[in-house]
Amino acid sequence: MSDKRLRYYNGQFLQQQDFTAEQDYQLDRHRRHNRQLHTYGIAEGLTVTAGVGATSAVVSPGTAIDGEGRTIVLTESRNVPFNGLTGSVLVVISYNQQTSDPATVGDEGDTRWWERPDVAVIAEAGAPAADVRLRLARLQIAGNNTVTTHDTTVRTSAGVRLGTEVAIERIRLSRQGVAQPQWPVLSSGAAGQADLTGNLAVAGNIAVTGTVDGRDVSVDGARIDSLSASTIQGVSNIGGNINLVGQNGLTIVGNDAANTITFGTGSPTSIDGVSNPGGNIDFVGQGGISITPDNTGKLIAFNTSPAAIGAVPIGDYQLRNQFTGNWSLFTNDADGAVRTVDLGFQPRLVWVHGFSNCYFQASGGWSFGGVTNGSARLIGAPSNIAQHCTGTEIYRTNAIPYVIPYSAGSATEVARAYFYEYTGTVYNVVSLSIRISSFTATSLTFTFNKSGTPPGSFSFYIYFHIFGS
Incomplete structure (x- = not known):
């Protein structure tokens, strides 16, 4: 410098x-x-x-x-x-x-x-x-x-850094995401007067010297304090209400519109069909509703909770995040091969689609195959996996029509394929499937299962879409 x-x-x-x-x-x-x-x-x-x-x-x-x-x-x-x-x-x-x-x-x-x-x-x-x-x-x-x-x-x-005293005609307070016409404005509306166009939210105390809407707050407050400190027939209820309770055949009926309270005699013959003149009627909690009496406070509290009525937490159905991937499997892949997908969020719903092909030996190198589709719902514990799919079954024989395709379903997998070849003397059968074997709060694992003797080389492709919270 x-x-x-x-x-x-x-x-x-x-x-x-x-x-x-x-x-x-x-x-x-x-x-x-x-x-x-x-x-x-x-x-x-x-x-x-x-x-x-x-x-x-x-x-x-x-x-x-x-x-x-x-x-x-x-x-x-x-x-x-x-x-x-x-x-x-x-x-x-x-x-x-x-x-x-x-x-x-x-x-x-x-x-x-x-x-x-x-x-x-x-x-x-x-x-x-x-x-x-x-x-x-x-x-x-x-x-x-x-x-x-x-x-x-x-x-x-x-x-801008302002000095200790700055003359400003109007201050418009902006907020991101709020339209400009809704921004509050602070200005001077008259001598010694600050005007606010908009609402005012205060977190703390307000000290006033003067009046509020023409009322002297300190004087009114002193009157309220004197009333709050008093009692009615020995019952003190500072700043609140005093309830009138009918007993021994005396009934009390309030009419807020007419500003009246009517005192009468007699007792009801029944309440909602329950007859017990002059006595007590008990409330019994059922269906997840609990009843808590408070004799001191003269009230009965009726309560319940989502768990009590069998509600499912909403978090189990929030699908704010998503992930897309694929997995390719071939003849040399072993039974029990796994693929773990790290997501960074809780998986809830999985959608799978794909296809498979197999070269049949009796077909002279011809390949046959089809599509597979599946889904899974992952709710609650890692063992609670609901998954199902449809897949292709191909049968190859040495007689007309030679190749017979089918579609079949499974309630324990998200993808499957089945290839069967009968050449007259040899049976070659292979069953291929993919299932979701486990999941955590941030990942899930696919497992490949293969059984039997393949008719020839095969390929198995899936594309998975994972949604979660």
């Missing part, structure tokens, strides 16, 4: 350090202005595009100010990869400069400072200070390196 700036005059001889000093002075004053009269944050643009399933983020052009008062300008959209990061990550931008444009005449050296911001995706845990690497968005990255959620609440807008 210097308190001197360059003074120019005709005939002056200037060197490199003179021009450097001129730039240093201007940069210092500019950044000093930004630090002391503004708050760090985003001035305009720099929006992040990264929808669910995206494998990288795109940051639009824009401007920001960091905590050191440096102006950050992104002049072009920047595509930012995730570099294998998973979990909670931040899209950040920070100031960066480097030399560029080598000289084409005179001595060697770069002729420009290139202020090219650094835009990156970093792990949120242990991230540097927000005034150095400004937050543009928070993303959740799944194990397959794709976006599951996109959060913009980490963004901070650049602002």
Whole structure:
């Protein structure tokens, strides 16, 4: 920092350090202005595009100010990869400069400072200070390196530092996601009066010196306190209601519309068909409803719960996340082969479709096959797997019609195929199936089963779509 700036005059001889000093002075004053009269944050643009399933983020052009008062300008959209990061990550931008444009005449050296911001995706845990690497968005990255959620609440807008007393005619309070006509406005409506256009929510106490809507709050409060401290026939109920209870044949009927209370005598002959004149009628809880009497409070509480009435937790049916993959199996794959899919979320519903082919020896190299479709519901414990499918069965004989295709179902698998060949002397049969053998809160496992002797080489392909919460 210097308190001197360059003074120019005709005939002056200037060197490199003179021009450097001129730039240093201007940069210092500019950044000093930004630090002391503004708050760090985003001035305009720099929006992040990264929808669910995206494998990288795109940051639009824009401007920001960091905590050191440096102006950050992104002049072009920047595509930012995730570099294998998973979990909670931040899209950040920070100031960066480097030399560029080598000289084409005179001595060697770069002729420009290139202020090219650094835009990156970093792990949120242990991230540097927000005034150095400004937050543009928070993303959740799944194990397959794709976006599951996109959060913009980490963004901070650049602002203005106000002095101890500032004259402002109107203040319009904005909020992201709220239409501008609905923003509240604070202004001065008259001498010594502040007007608020909109609603006011207060978390804390309100101290008033004066009146509220023409009422003296302190005087009214003292009157209420004196009433609350008193009793009626020895019954104290500070600030609340006192209930009148009919007994010994006395009935009490309130009429709120007419502002009257009627006292009568006599007792009911029955209540909802239950006769017990002058006595008690018991309430009995059934069907998941419990009854709790409170003789002191003069009330009866009727309660129930989702579990008591057999309701299923809503979380078991939320399908906010999805994953798509495939599995290919061939003749050399062993019985019992497994494929575990890491999801990063709780699997709930699985949809499977695919196809299979087999080369029959008696067909001279001809291949036959068909499609398979299946689904599974994964609710509750890992052992609670409801899965079923339909698949293809191919029979090859040495007599007309030679090839007979069938379709068959299974209630224990999500994909299956069956190939049978009879050449006259040899039976070759193979049964192929895929089932979901287990699942956890973040993954599931497929198991391949193969039995019998294949008529020839085979291939088995499935494509699975997994939905979960």
